[in-house]
Amino acid sequence: MIPAASIALILLAVLGMPLFAVIGGAALLGFYSAEVNVAAVMVDFYRMASAPTLLAIPLFTFAGYLLAESRAPQRLLAVSRALVGWMPGGVALVTLITCAGFTAFTGASGATIVALGGLLFPMLQQEGFSERFSLGLLTTSGSLGLLFAPSLPLILYGLVAQTRVDHLFLAGFFPGLLIIAVLSLACMRAGRGVGLKAGRHPFSLAEAGRAIQGAAWELPLIPIILVGIYGGFFTATEAAAVSAFYLLVVEVFIYRDLGLRRDLPRIMRESMVLVGGILIILGAALGFTSFLIDEEVPMRLLAVARETIHSRIVFLIALNLFLLVVGMMMDIFSAIIVVVPLITPIAREFGIDPVHLGIIFLTNLEIGYATPPVGLNLFIASYRFERPVTELYRASLPFLGLLLIALIIITYWPGLSLFLVDWVAGR
Amino acid sequence: MKVLRAFDRGLARAEGFAIVVFLGTMVGVSFLQVILRNFFHTGLEGADTLLRHGVLWIALLGASLATRQARHIRIDIIPRLIPAAQQAWIERITGLAAFAVSVSLAGAGWTLVRFEREARTVLALGIPTWVAQVIIPLGFLLIAFRLGLMTLEKFRPPKTEGDETP
Numbered sequence: 001m002i003p004a005a006s007i008a009l010i011l012l013a014v015l016g017m018p019l020f021a022v023i024g025g026a027a028l029l030g031f032y033s034a035e036v037n038v039a040a041v042m043v044d045f046y047r048m049a050s051a052p053t054l055l056a057i058p059l060f061t062f063a064g065y066l067l068a069e070s071r072a073p074q075r076l077l078a079v080s081r082a083l084v085g086w087m088p089g090g091v092a093l094v095t096l097i098t099c100a101g102f103t104a105f106t107g108a109s110g111a112t113i114v115a116l117g118g119l120l121f122p123m124l125q126q127e128g129f130s131e132r133f134s135l136g137l138l139t140t141s142g143s144l145g146l147l148f149a150p151s152l153p154l155i156l157y158g159l160v161a162q163t164r165v166d167h168l169f170l171a172g173f174f175p176g177l178l179i180i181a182v183l184s185l186a187c188m189r190a191g192r193g194v195g196l197k198a199g200r201h202p203f204s205l206a207e208a209g210r211a212i213q214g215a216a217w218e219l220p221l222i223p224i225i226l227v228g229i230y231g232g233f234f235t236a237t238e239a240a241a242v243s244a245f246y247l248l249v250v251e252v253f254i255y256r257d258l259g260l261r262r263d264l265p266r267i268m269r270e271s272m273v274l275v276g277g278i279l280i281i282l283g284a285a286l287g288f289t290s291f292l293i294d295e296e297v298p299m300r301l302l303a304v305a306r307e308t309i310h311s312r313i314v315f316l317i318a319l320n321l322f323l324l325v326v327g328m329m330m331d332i333f334s335a336i337i338v339v340v341p342l343i344t345p346i347a348r349e350f351g352i353d354p355v356h357l358g359i360i361f362l363t364n365l366e367i368g369y370a371t372p373p374v375g376l377n378l379f380i381a382s383y384r385f386e387r388p389v390t391e392l393y394r395a396s397l398p399f400l401g402l403l404l405i406a407l408i409i410i411t412y413w414p415g416l417s418l419f420l421v422d423w424v425a426g427r
Numbered sequence: 428m429k430v431l432r433a434f435d436r437g438l439a440r441a442e443g444f445a446i447v448v449f450l451g452t453m454v455g456v457s458f459l460q461v462i463l464r465n466f467f468h469t470g471l472e473g474a475d476t477l478l479r480h481g482v483l484w485i486a487l488l489g490a491s492l493a494t495r496q497a498r499h500i501r502i503d504i505i506p507r508l509i510p511a512a513q514q515a516w517i518e519r520i521t522g523l524a525a526f527a528v529s530v531s532l533a534g535a536g537w538t539l540v541r542f543e544r545e546a547r548t549v550l551a552l553g554i555p556t557w558v559a560q561v562i563i564p565l566g567f568l569l570i571a572f573r574l575g576l577m578t579l580e581k582f583r584p585p586k587t588e589g590d591e592t593p
Contacts, residue, residue, distance in 0.1 A: 008524075016506040017521035018499035020490070025528040028535065038531070039538035042563055046539065049483045049559075055457060055475075058482055062450060234461070241457035248454060265447045269492065272446045276489020277500050279482070280566075284532075334500050379507070 002033045019334050020277075024284035030291035041287035048283045052237065053165050056155050058275045059240035064106035064152070065271035066247045067218075068115050070257035075215040076101060077119060082211040086203035091127045092187030095120050095137055096180055100145030101222075107152030113142040113377060117384045133190050135385060136395035137183075140403065142377040143369040144179065146332070147172035147362055149229050150243070153332050155236060156278070157358045160340045164355075165236040169229050170424055171355045171417040175363060175410045182406045183399065217250045230424065278333045289341045298345045305346045315350045316411050319343070320364060327368015328375050335365055352414075359417040363410050367403045370396050428583070431576055438569065439495055442488045449485045453478055473551025480550065480559040487566025494573040515581060522578030529571035536564035 006029065013022040027041045048054060067073075080097045087093055098120070103112045117138050124134035146153050149169035158165035212219065224242060228234035234242065251258045258264060292298060309315045326335050340361065347357045369377045372393040382389045410416060456474055463470050493499050506514055543557040550556045 012521055012524050013502055014505055015517050015521050016501045016503045017525050018494075018501050020499065021525035021528040024532050025524070028528065028531055037538070038535045039542065040535075041532065042536045042539040045536070045563060046483075046560060048486075049479045051479070054479050054482050055453070058450065058485060059454065059457065062454070233465075237457075238461045238464075241454070241461050244454045245458035265443065268447045268450045269443045269489075272450060272485050272489035273493045273496065273498060274489070275482075276486045276491070277493045277498060279486035280490040280493075281500060283486075329502055329504060331500055 002029065005029055019338075020280040020284045023281060023288050023338070027284060027287035027291055030288065030295070034291070034294065036294075040290070041284070044287035044290045045283035047286055048279065051159055053155060053159050053235075056150075056165070056237040056240040057152065057159075057279065058272065059237070059244040060105075060150050060152055060155065061107065061275050062268065062271045063240070063243040063247045064111070065267050066244075066251050066258070067102070067105050068111050069263065069267050070251040070255060072215075072218055072251070072257075073098075073102060073115050073119065075211075075218060077116070078211040079215050079219070082204070082208040087188075089184065089187035089189075089191035091120075091123055092129060092133075092137060092191055093184055095124065095141055096144065096183055096187065099138075099141035100148065100176070100180055103143060103145035104148035104151045107146065112144075113138060113380045113384050117142075117381065121385060129190060132391075132395045135381065135387060135392055136397070136399050137187070138385075139377050139381040139392055139396045140183070140370045140399040142380065143332075143366045144183070145176065146366055147176035147179070147359065149173075150225055150236065150239060153336060153362055153365070154358070156282075156333060156336050157340065157361065158236070160282070160336055161344050161354055161358060163358060166229055166232070167355050167421045167425055168358050169236070170421045171359050172362070173230075173420055174416050175359050175406075178409060178416065179363070179366075179403065179406045182402045186399065186402055217254050218247075221246065232424070278337075281334050282337050285337045285341075292341070298342060301342060302346050302349055306349065309350075312350045312352070313412075315346070316352075316360075319347070319360065320407065320411055323361060323364035324368050324371060327365040328371045328373075331376060332362070332365045332369070336361070353418060355421055356414045356417045360411050363407050367400065367407060370400060370403075372396070428579075435495070435573070435576055438572075439492060442492055442569070446485050446488050446492075449481050449488075453481045453485075476551045477554075483559070484562045487562050487569075491566055491569040491573060494570045494577075497577070519578060519581045522574055522581065526571055526574040526578060529567050529574055533564045533567035533571060536560075536567055540564060 006026070009022055009025050009029070012025075013019070024041065027044075028038050031038050031040050077094070077098050080094045080101075081091070084093050084097060085091060095116075099112050099116060102116060106112060106115075121134055121138060124137070125131060129137075145151065149172065151172075154168045154172060155165050157163070158168050221243060224246070225239055228239050228242070229236065248264075252260055252264060258267065305315070309318060323335075323339075326339055330338070343361075344354060344357065348354070352360075369375050372378060373389075378389055378392045378396065381387070381392050456471065457478055460470055460474055460478075490499075506517060509517075540557050540560050540563070543560055544555070546556075548556040550559050
């Protein structure tokens with residue numbers, strides 16, 4: 001009966017049953033078959049409330065929603081256009097930087113393409129970039145920036161892998177820059193083809209001043225986060241508390257983009273629907289993982305890995321391939337919750353730093369988001385720009401090639417991720 | 428059916444209200460904690476524990492609303508690739524299964540609350556632990572109700588738009 005029920009659960013998962021029910025059902029089934037009281041599932045679910053970084057998740061999500069719902073995307077865009085629009089590749093670079101900054105806050109829930117795509121797509125075309133280039137750039141940029149603090153996937157990884165979130169924030173910085181740099185090259189090349197007049201936007205001090213003044217209340221958030229977290233003054237949770245409170249005051253009372261009664265309750269509800277959707281899976285997975293550990297499943301996986309994989313390099317290659325597939329099938333949050341507990345013991349065996357593993361993990365999933373045939377960003381972009389998905393497949397391919405190069409560098413050069421952690425945190 | 432739908436709407440309003448109250452309080456209190464800790468080297472007693480339990484409450488209330496909006500995270504490769512007519516059948520099956528799991532999880536949650544109540548543990552500020560935990564069975568019950576209602580509607584779709592009014 002147990003094998004039949006397990007197969008049924010897998011089938012239901014593939015058919016689209018909510019993941020919390022799949023994982024919760026698996027946990028119930030597991031404890032039942034092991035003749036443990038099924039209340040054990042809920043003992044583990046409740047364990048969630050003892051994780052110190054838990055509070056950062058709703059607070060940062062709320063802060064991200066406040067930004068997304070206000071006119072912050074327009075202001076942010078004006079600033080990066082004024083500052084980097086004059087460079088070769090012009091608007092394309094602006095796209096990269098704006099999307100990265102925005103995604104760091106909104107956590108790659110598809111919000112970037114939806115909120116910024118409509119602004120950036122016509123801008124790119126106006127300046128002479130081809131439709132295919134523009135679509136590909138926007139699709140891949142939709143998850144760009146999730147290696148930067150304070151992105152939600154980084155926090156969630158820290159929570160699940162029991163790794164320090166501030167170390168992860170530090171570790172993501174240079175790999176994140178690398179990805180932007182690699183994509184920038186493509187933008188500059190495309191910008192050259194477009195010609196100087198169209199791809200560039202002359203620098204004007206007055207315009208830069210105006211744009212910065214326009215976003216004067218939102219920009220301080222960047223130093224608050226960067227200096228606060230990277231400098232070790234705040235924990236991730238404290239930074240979340242400051243960001244949420246600060247943005248609430250700024251967007252509602254200073255810019256007045258959002259009405260206290262008209263918008264705020266809706267934004268609170270909407271953001272917590274996302275948080276609820278993630279945390280209920282996390283809770284159920286805590287139960288399922290503790291069942292797996294009772295049954296020594298990670299130990300057995302480790303034994304298999306030891307027998308079949310003999311070197312670190314082979315393990316890393318296998319990890320990359322496996323995670324790219326996972327990234328295509330699952331959203332980033334459930335992928336972290338489900339896969340991380342199984343991978344970490346094996347990675348430790350091969351001497352991979354858990355912080356570096358986190359960065360490899362997220363880079364892979366970031367790429368998986370835009371990988372045909374089922375990467376989520378492709379579908380969001382297809383919906384947002386009203387283009388067939390197949391057209392987006394073709395548009396995103398050259399960018400995927402570049403991202404893969406960045407992935408290889410990030411995976412096989414641990415120092416890129418770790419040296420800042422070692423230097424600042426003095427590990 | 429109509430009664431159930433009205434009940435569902437009322438519940439959603441109450442849940443939304445509770446989320447706004449919880450999240451609003453949590454944003455305020457957590458900010459106050461940062462100020463107190465960094466500038467006055469003090470803090471509100473038990474606040475961190477209560478804040479984390481607040482997350483548990485908004486998470487389950489949010490998940491219940493996610494159920495209502497059919498926005499739970501799922502692997503939707505196959506639903507994305509097949510025609511709408513077959514999708515309805517798949518949704519009926521997965522809906523029923525998810526309903527059964529949620530009811531069982533609510534039951535497991537209730538057992539947890541009962542144990543904790545017998546143990547008489549206190550969380551903070553005199554609040555018993557089991558009171559903070561009540562949201563676990565309650566949340567899964569709300570989710571189960573939503574899933575049940577939605578699946579039922581898939582079997583008996585409203586005949587016309589006018590079904591809402593007598």
